[in-house]
Amino acid sequence: MGKIFYIIGKSSSGKDTIYKRVQKDASLNLNSIVMYTTRPIRDGETNGVEYFFVNDEELDALKREGKVIEVRAYQTVYGLWRYFTVDDNQINIENNNYLMIGTVESFIKTKKYYGNDLIIPIYIEVDDGIRLERALRREQLQKFPKYEEMCRRFIADQQDFSEEKILKAGIGIRFQNNNLENCVMEVSKYINKVVN
């Protein structure tokens, strides 16, 4: 039976960056699971890579088909954005290991769906000051920077990733993303240890 390694962390903690690096490591042989969102696609993103970018009607249709594993809704500066996981035959857990990204909330719900033993959390942590600097730098590179939304996310994260919630979710080990190379190495080493 395979495992699903679930990367969790606050906004701009480096989840996407680490995900892409770990996923590229052929020795780990991890399959990716693409999640869904109704938020608009950003510069540099590709449909089907970071997310499947869909609209509310498509989400409703998937819900009616009973395929939605978990859905999160956030009242953003630009309106209601939804993020969700779909049971869309991307997973063959009998034979493969997978890599996913999400929040504490989505981790808990996905763990409930697939079972405790299958889902392994990979919690990424960065000092808040450094994280905010990285978030700002990332936003400045966008054609239309969304500073207000960046601030909303930063504030919302303080509650959504509270120590109480992290503990309740059963997240133990944490990986510090101060230095990207070291963090990727530590995460890869951990995945290797769990799998072998």
Ligand SMILES: Nc1ncnc2c1ncn2[C@@H]1O[C@H](COP(=O)(O)OP(=O)(O)OP(=O)(O)O)[C@@H](O)[C@H]1O
């Ligand atoms: N160790 C690091 N040192 C410096 N910059 C980093 C490091 N890790 C990631 N970054 C940069 O920080 C920014 C945020 O990283 P990334 O987009 O991977 O975060 P994220 O957790 O996926 O964020 P979000 O949940 O908001 O999408 C990016 O510009 C990325 O290049």
Ligand SMILES: Nc1nc2c(ncn2[C@@H]2O[C@H](COP(=O)(O)O)[C@@H](O)[C@H]2O)c(=O)[nH]1
């Ligand atoms: N805990 C919270 N998570 C949020 C919020 N708004 C968005 N998100 C989550 O962030 C990731 C990545 O989003 P992206 O738009 O940068 O790709 C995604 O998993 C969302 O669930 C929030 O207010 N609180």
